[in-house]
Amino acid sequence: xxxxxxxxxxxxxxxxxxxxxxxxxxxxxxxxxxxxxxxxxxxxxxxxxxxxxxxxxxxxxxxxxxxxxxxxxxxxxxxxxxxxxxxxxxxxxxxxxxxxxxxxxxxxxxxxxxxxxxxxxxxxxxxxxxxxxxxxxxxxxxxxxxxxxxxxxxxxxxxxxxxxxxxxxxxxxxxxxxxxxxxxxxxxxxxxxxxxxxxxxxxxxxxxxxxxxxxxxxxxxxxxxxxxxxxxxxxxxxxxxxxxxxxxxxxxxxxxxxxxxxxxxxxxxxxxxxxxxxxxxxxxxxxxxxxxxxxxxxxxxxxxxxxxxxxxxxxxxxxxxxxxxxxxxxxx
Amino acid sequence: xxxxxxxxxxxxxxxxxxxxxxxxxxxxxxxxxxxxxxxxxxxxxxxxxxxxxxxxxxxxxxxxxxxxxxxxxxxxxxxxxxxxxxxxxxxxxxxxxxxxxxxxxxxxxxxxxxxxxxxxxxxxxxxxxxxxxxxxxxxxxxxxxxxxxxxxxxxxxxxxxxxxxxxxxxxxxxxxxxxxxxxxxxxxxxxxxxxxxxxxxxxxxxxxxxxxxxxxxxxxxxxxxxxxxxxxxxxxxxxxxxxxxxxxxxxxxxxxxxxxxxxxxxxxxxxxxxxxxxxxxxxxxxxxxxxxxxxxxxxxxxxxxxxxxxxxxxxxxxxxxxxxxxxxxx
Numbered sequence: 293x294x295x296x297x298x299x300x301x302x303x304x305x306x307x308x309x310x311x312x313x314x315x316x317x318x319x320x321x322x323x324x325x326x327x328x329x330x331x332x333x334x335x336x337x338x339x340x341x342x343x344x345x346x347x348x349x350x351x352x353x354x355x356x357x358x359x360x361x362x363x364x365x366x367x368x369x370x371x372x373x374x375x376x377x378x379x380x381x382x383x384x385x386x387x388x389x390x391x392x393x394x395x396x397x398x399x400x401x402x403x404x405x406x407x408x409x410x411x412x413x414x415x416x417x418x419x420x421x422x423x424x425x426x427x428x429x430x431x432x433x434x435x436x437x438x439x440x441x442x443x444x445x446x447x448x449x450x451x452x453x454x455x456x457x458x459x460x461x462x463x464x465x466x467x468x469x470x471x472x473x474x475x476x477x478x479x480x481x482x483x484x485x486x487x488x489x490x491x492x493x494x495x496x497x498x499x500x501x502x503x504x505x506x507x508x509x510x511x512x513x514x515x516x517x518x519x520x521x522x523x524x525x526x527x528x529x530x531x532x533x534x535x536x537x538x539x540x541x542x543x544x545x546x547x548x549x550x551x552x553x554x555x556x557x558x559x560x561x562x563x564x565x566x567x568x569x570x571x572x573x574x575x576x577x578x579x580x581x582x583x584x585x586x587x588x589x590x591x592x593x594x595x596x597x598x599x600x601x602x603x604x605x606x607x608x609x610x611x612x613x614x615x616x617x618x619x620x621x622x623x624x
Numbered sequence: 625x626x627x628x629x630x631x632x633x634x635x636x637x638x639x640x641x642x643x644x645x646x647x648x649x650x651x652x653x654x655x656x657x658x659x660x661x662x663x664x665x666x667x668x669x670x671x672x673x674x675x676x677x678x679x680x681x682x683x684x685x686x687x688x689x690x691x692x693x694x695x696x697x698x699x700x701x702x703x704x705x706x707x708x709x710x711x712x713x714x715x716x717x718x719x720x721x722x723x724x725x726x727x728x729x730x731x732x733x734x735x736x737x738x739x740x741x742x743x744x745x746x747x748x749x750x751x752x753x754x755x756x757x758x759x760x761x762x763x764x765x766x767x768x769x770x771x772x773x774x775x776x777x778x779x780x781x782x783x784x785x786x787x788x789x790x791x792x793x794x795x796x797x798x799x800x801x802x803x804x805x806x807x808x809x810x811x812x813x814x815x816x817x818x819x820x821x822x823x824x825x826x827x828x829x830x831x832x833x834x835x836x837x838x839x840x841x842x843x844x845x846x847x848x849x850x851x852x853x854x855x856x857x858x859x860x861x862x863x864x865x866x867x868x869x870x871x872x873x874x875x876x877x878x879x880x881x882x883x884x885x886x887x888x889x890x891x892x893x894x895x896x897x898x899x900x901x902x903x904x905x906x907x908x909x910x911x912x913x914x915x916x917x918x919x920x921x922x923x924x925x926x927x928x929x930x931x932x933x934x935x936x937x938x939x940x941x942x943x944x945x946x947x948x949x950x951x952x953x954x
Contacts, residue, residue, distance in 0.1 A: 367761075369886075411942055411946075415942070415946045415949075416946075416949055417942055417945050417946055417949070418899055418945070420699075420889075420899065421889075421893050421899070421941065421942065421945050422942060424886055424889065424890060424893075424938075424941060425890075425938040425939065425941040425942035426938060426942075427886075427938070428934050428935070428937050428938030428941070429934070429935045429938035429939065431931075431934055432931045432932060432933070432934030432935035432936075432937075432938065433931075433935060434931075435930075435931030435934065436929065436931040436932055436935070440929075440930075440931060541882070541883070545701065545765060545768060545769070546769075548761075548762075548765060549765055549769060552762055552765070558759050558761060558762060559759070594776075594777065594780060594781065596773050596776035596777045596780070596781055597773065597777060598773070599769055599770060599772055599773025599776070600770050600773035600774055600777060601773075602769050602770070602773075603766050603767065603768075603769035603770020603771070603773060604766075604770060606762075606765065606766050606769060607752070607766045607770075610752075610756065610758050610762055610763070610766065611756055
């Protein structure tokens with residue numbers, strides 16, 4: 293029954309369009325990796341691969357939570373400051389051990405997500421405004437807890453393993469992000485929650501009339517996004533050895549960009565977890581490729597070019613997606 | 625068709641509670657003013673007024689453009705980045721050999737060229753959104769990301785320090801004791817409020833936001849209207865960027881306008897302009913910005929740390945929008 297609901301709520305055409313967009317982002321990612329591998333000596337070297345994974349796992353996590361929220365036709369602007377606040381909380385708790393640090397951070401994310409969910413479902417505030425306000429609140433709370441400065445983590449308790457450690461040759465943050473994506477993929481494709489998310493995003497009114505627990509689905513989506521963001525915050529604290537209340541600026545918009553590049557529509561009802569990861573990696577690798585290009589010495593592009601290149605890249609993706617939309621007869 | 629702001633008076637008996645909710649922002653502003661006069665030391669002074677108005681001027685100027693964009697059911701995330709570009713460009717021009725050799729011409733050119741550049745990039749936003757039928761939030765996200773990068777690339781990320789009283793008049797000058805940027809702010813608000821109510825363009829903005837299909841069918845040049853509102857938003861962001869660098873006597877492309885898009889959006893939301901489009905209140909946005917500013921000032925003046933003020937600011941945004949929603953439903 294729920295499968296039919298999802299089908300009814302998300303008509304076939306947008307999904308076909310999204311499928312095309314998804315293939316494109318995967319192809320683009322493969323091409324970029326091929327380009328890098330052929331052009332630069334150590335691009336596929338263990339050191340580069342692992343450091344790219346270690347660093348981008350934070351954005352992968354915030355983008356995963358964002359992806360689910362966007363599929364419900366919402367948006368979550370609070371992911372960046374939630375991460376910052378969680379990094380402070382986990383840094384403060386890190387002397388008590390790895391687990392208290394981790395759980396404290398995640399609890400922060402649950403709290404912010406619950407506030408978001410409450411504002412969206414009970415107070416009926418538009419997600420953009422609701423999460424804008426919780427973004428400020430999380431930022432303020434983090435700064436208050438940290439007394440406006442970064443909070444050093446404890447190096448004795450083993451907490452830093454979460455950010456700096458390795459497991460079976462891969463960085464721990466990559467494992468965390470990987471596990472989150474496996475969970476996200478299963479939740480979206482094989483659970484009723486995932487189908488409800490798409491149904492709610494496709495047509496909230498219809499989903500409500502069909503008796504789906506719309507408010508609960510929305511609430512859970514925001515809590516989930518909060519948890520993802522707080523995991524990113526815990527990794528941030530562990531990786532850089534400090535809880536950083538002023539970090540996370542612009543993460544929300546970077547995550548939205550990654551989700552859009554991954555072919556998920558901001559109108560909701562359509563989306564994919566795997567291509568969101570591809571979107572994160574694409575945007576992250578652009579920076580990496582620029583670094584390597586500078587290393588070759590032919591050109592000298594300052595790090596500032598990366599924003600320009602990312603912006604242009606997002607533009608090209610959106611234009612290509614729009615062309616596909618028109619071919620599919622969707623555009624007005 | 626929706627008027628700017630639509631007042632539905634069902635009967636002569638106006639529910640006081642509903643009225644207070646509808647005008648939550650104005651009511652809170654008055655309450656806050658009364659509180660300050662009673663509690664905050666030295667509140668009733670020209671200096672307090674000037675400090676608050678100079679600090680809020682750039683947010684108001686940007687939020688006027690944002691109000692027009694939101695009235696078409698759009699949003700403009702790029703304003704902060706456009707401020708950075710305008711702020712980076714102007715010193716490059718008046719500090720260049722040409723600008724130093726011809727100070728007057730250099731200043732005029734610096735002002736016009738940098739505001740025009742921001743306006744052109746705003747026009748690009750509008751073109752991109754209408755030509756490719758992109759959602760405004762995604763369309764302007766492109767310029768948000770790329771724009772600051774352009775500003776940083778222009779200046780190589782360096783801080784540009786300058787001392788140029790003529791140019792800085794817009795940020796530091798006073799006319800009859802009133803700071804120039806406050807005058808600019810009032811003119812912009814008045815012009816936009818008038819245009820929205822009394823001109824064809826204003827009516828077209830509201831009709832595009834109210835029902836785009838209907839507007840298109842009744843002959844409103846929907847795409848042209850949209851391109852213009854994003855252009856105006858860009859121009860105003862450019863002006864705001866120049867004010868910021870004039871106040872600072874320096875331009876840092878990494879910092880100018882950082883987070884401005886969210887401040888402006890918050891002011892518009894608190895001011896009662898709905899994000900669904902079709903209605904807009906420029907004066908509301910002014911009140912919204914004043915409320916947020918005065919709240920922060922009140923907390924700081926009474927010894928509350930800035931971080932706590934941030935939490936309260938978040939709560940006030942949610943509270944204001946919530947009470948307006950309820951006021952409308954009532």
